Structures are given as C-alpha cells and as structure tokens.
Amino acid sequence: MYSYEFLKRFSEEIFLRIGCPADDAALATKVLLSADLRGVDSHGVARLSGYVRLWEANRLNGKPVVSIVHESPSTALVDGDSGLGLVVGPKAMEIAIEKASIAGTGWVAVKNSNHYGIAGYHAMMALEKDMIGISLTNASPLVAPTFSAERMLGTNPIAVAIPALTEPPFVADFATTTVANGKLEILQRKNESALVGWIQNKEGLPSTNPGELKEGGALLPLGGDRDHGSHKGYCLGAIVDIFSAVLSGANYGPWVPPFVSFLPVADNLPGDGIGHFFGAMRIDAFRPAADFKKHMDQWIQRFRSSQPVPGQSKVLIPGDPEREISKIRMQNGIPLSEPVVEDLKKLAKKYEVPFDLNF
C-alpha cells in the first residue's frame, strides 16, 4: 500500500523533471492519481513512466502553451501544443465551463494533445458549478468495428457527470468496448481464458485467448457481436473519435499515435496529436438548478431502491463503485502491483527522485 500523499510527492517530482512548471506538475499529478483513487489502476501511476518515455522520444512538450485557435460564444477549438493531456484536458474543460457560464453551454474540441488520464476527472470538474460535464477522448487503435478484421478505433471513453442535491453525483465513465484492456492483461498473467464477445484474433475470428491483442487481434465494441448490438458500440466509438479528432483537427481512427513510445507513429498523419472533446451545460440554462437536483435525488433514490435480480444485493448508480473505492484508498492507501512498483523504482533511479516512503 502506498499513501496518496507519497505517490503525489513522487509523481510531482517526476513531472518537474520532464520540464513541467510547478502548477502543471501538481495538476497532472492530481488528474493521474484520481484514477488510482477511483480504482482505474490502468490509468494512474502505472502510466507515469509511459508519459516520461513520450517526453524522452520528443513526442511530448513539458511546457505547452495551451491556446484557443478559434471560438464562438459556446465553442472553442483548443491547441494542446503537444502537452500532457493531464494538463491540457483540465485547461480545456475550464474553457468549456467559462463558456457555459455565459452562453448556457460550452463545448471545446482539442487537438495536438496526449493521453488525458481518466475521462471522468474532466467531466466532474463541472459539478461544483451546478453544470453537467461531458468528456470524450480518442485513443490509439485497438478496437475493430463490426465486421472489421482491422483495429480502427481506440477504447474511446465517454464520461458524463451530473450533479444531485443530497445524493452524490451521477458519474458515468466507461470505454466503448465490452471489456477493458487491463482485464485481459490480468487474465493472461493468471493463464485464464477471456469470455466470448471480448476479443477477436488477427483474422477477425472470435477468440477467448487473452493474449490475442498482443498478436494483432482486437478488442470488440460494446455489444460484442452483431447479434448483441456491437454495431451500436461501434457507433459510439466512432462518434467519440469524430467529435474528438475530426472536429478538432487531431488524428483519427487508425492514425491516432500510440501511447507507447516504442511503437512508430504512422506516416502522412491527417492531423495533430490525439483529440479530446469537452462539454459543460449549466443546469439553470434549462430549468432552476434546485428543481433539477431535487428530481435527480428522486431519480437516484428510485433506481437505487429497485428490486435486485436473484444473487445481487442492490442496483448501483453510475459512480457508486468508484466513490466507495476512493474513500477506502484515500484512507488505507493505494495498492500497486509488483511490475508497477518496479517500473516506478526504475524511474526514480533514472531521474534521481527518491522512491522511499519517508520521502
């Protein structure tokens, strides 16, 4: 177990080493660790060395000037200047929130960015302003559209955060695939099988081998197969890709640059970096926020109290599991797997930052 405070100090030091100004290092750390707190281990400190390697490969700018390229009363196109998505994302979401405070809603498409951590962090920024927050991003191609043997889309997540009154907020944050890549890696380590509907092999045939992805196979869109609605998951992933990247002028589909620095970037890229899309909607641009939040409470309470199926104790509200884990981890610390600890120790050594619980 590693305390939040320890991982925070360590991550901030590392971000300073790759040239981030102090404010940006603190912000990037906050976004990164929000994933560890919420139990999305694949998007937290496990990725820290990945960001550093992108910087080492000259694919990441530690001191980006995030700027508005074009705007209208309710929109902006933002250039992330090849910065950390962990920094570019919150800055772009701030612009969406500012737009919404005047125009009712704010919508920001971002180009020239990198991986922005968990989608939910950015969406949740809207909550304290009595706004609904929306956060989308594209990602490197790992997902095959329905009927495609090729990987054409990323896991392209959707996050939507909605405030309530006395109830905690509704926070949906999910990849548009049936299953997370991280789950496959765990199965592979345990030498266990994947389920039908999660992956296909490089020929495009269904497979239950969790190692398939490393051999040219693909994750499947939410739905799994055509008979179970995978064309709908494909639509969702495609919409996220187009809003994030075609609308912004970033790279889309199979041209999205890989997060891992050891994979080559495609030739003849159609755009700049990866893309995100953020939205903020002021509740009282539609109806009084107090009325809305009272009804959200009723919505949440009614859904939470619905009769569970046999074998389950209750129906959950989106955001419930992550909030529970967050409370526990803030108190008891964050568990890290052995390979992640090894990776952080290597980083510590290389950049001369102590990896020591007393640090």
Added chain:
Amino acid sequence: MYSYEFLKRFSEEIFLRIGCPADDAALATKVLLSADLRGVDSHGVARLSGYVRLWEANRLNGKPVVSIVHESPSTALVDGDSGLGLVVGPKAMEIAIEKASIAGTGWVAVKNSNHYGIAGYHAMMALEKDMIGISLTNASPLVAPTFSAERMLGTNPIAVAIPALTEPPFVADFATTTVANGKLEILQRKNESALVGWIQNKEGLPSTNPGELKEGGALLPLGGDRDHGSHKGYCLGAIVDIFSAVLSGANYGPWVPPFVSFLPVADNLPGDGIGHFFGAMRIDAFRPAADFKKHMDQWIQRFRSSQPVPGQSKVLIPGDPEREISKIRMQNGIPLSEPVVEDLKKLAKKYEVPFDLNF
C-alpha cells in the same frame, strides 16, 4: 407494397382528423414515414393508430402551441403542450439549429411531449446547415438496469448525424438495448427463441423466451450482462433519460407514460409528458466546414475499406443500411405486414378516410 405517396396521403388525412393543422399533419407524416423508408418498420405507419388512440384517450393535443419556457444564448427549454412528438420534435430541433447559427451550438430540452418517431430524423435536420445533429428521447420503461429485476428505463435511443463532403453523411441511430422490441415480436410470431443477453424474465433471470416482455420481463441494456458491459448500456440509457426528462421537467425512469393508451399512467407523476433532448453544433464554430468535411470523407473511406472479417463482404458506415433501404422503398414501395394493414383499414373505416390505392 404501398407507395410512399399513398401512405403519405392516408397518414395526412388521419392526422387532420385528430385536429392537426395542415402544416402539422404534413410534418408529422413526413417524420412518421421516414421510419418506414429507412426500414425502421416499428416506428412508422405501424404506430399511426397508436397516436390516434392517445388522442382518443385525451392524452394528446392535436393543436399544440410549442413554446420556449426558458432560454440562454445556446439553450432552450421547450414545452410541447402535449402535442405529437412528430411535430414537437422537429420544432424543437429548429430552435436548436437557430441557436447554433448564432451561438455556435444549440441545445434544447423538451417536456410535455409524446413519442417522436425515429430519433434519426431530427438529428439529420442539422446536416443541410453544415451542423452536427443530436437527438435523444426517453420512452416508456421496458429495460432493466444492470442487477435490476424491475423495468426502469425505455429503449432510450441516441441519434447523431454528421455531414461529409462527397460521401453521404454519417448517421448513427440506435436504441441503448442489445436488441429492438420489434425483433422479439417477430421471433414470437415465428415461435423461435431469442438469444441469451437480450431479455430477462420477471424475476430478473436470463431468458430466451421472446414472449417474456409481455409477462413482466425486461429488455437488457446494450452489453447484455455485467461481464459484457451491460452497466455501460445502463449508463447510456440513464444519460438519455436524465438529459431528456430531468433536465426538461418531463417524466423519467419508471414514471414515463406508456405509448399504448390501454396501459394506465402512473400516479404522482414527477413531470409533464415524455422528454426529448436535441443538439446542433455548427461545424465552423470549431474549424472551417470544408476542412472538416474533407476529413470526414477520409474517415468514411478508410473505415469502409478496412479488411472485413471472414464471411462478411465489407465494413459499413453508420447510416449505410438505412440509406440503401430508403432508396429501394421510395422506388418500389413500402412493405406492410398483414396486422399493420388490418390496423390501418380499421382506422380508415372509423375516421372515414378511404384506404384505397387509387385514393
């Protein structure tokens, strides 16, 4: 086969009989028949008698005054005055488009409406203005959230229409369930089984009996079960419900009034009628429309040319199948099932409108 022109004349006459002004009767007919043309038979003239019965039950206003209750530069709350969703929907989408033309984007939440036909019609209205169109609606509860034995959500569709340059537009339009209710009805008539992941029985256990829905069972959210991501489909259905109804002041979740007039409306309704949510985003509020559309063409061409899986001839773009069917049906006519024809003939007799191909 029934020609578009014939069904158009017939439907318009029927809408006139329930008190619609001529313009509204023409608009409602256009929206209704767009479903038949696009192959979404469950949402076309098959529903005509359903709308009439709602009117007969005093639950539908033939002459609604659709009005803006509240607005900001990029938003409006619209009261549908208990009108046909087929009329309220396009009028609300027009408001979203007007807002977008000035503020960059326009977002309209609608309360006090009824079933609005196919979601895609409204989203596609944005295309000719070089805008992205979005259309969501809630619907009567038929879907069980993950782990719930109760029906809490409608099939709550999502439609997104995106313009391209020389390619036809990208049009996604899908229910947030694994399968459409209409598919179950067809299986039941043929005495065939449903697939695992489509439905559960009234206890909340998985079932393959297509008649389950009529016995208190439920449709399952996209994903089918927890292991295949049904919590993500539940999130999607919930987001559509909240945007359409909690944001507008319509009824949500289990309180959404049923489309069929023979089912009772719940007591102590939290809102007015059913709700919709519309969005329009001007492309050039982000980047020049010509640049965007050129990239959309590349997106579409690259996806369409991706290597298909064994046994499939090609990868489709959302909107491809519906456009194909539409072309064929406009030319050759629209096939109607025997029960639908019988239903229309009864309507014809009751309202003294000839159901005669020479009419």
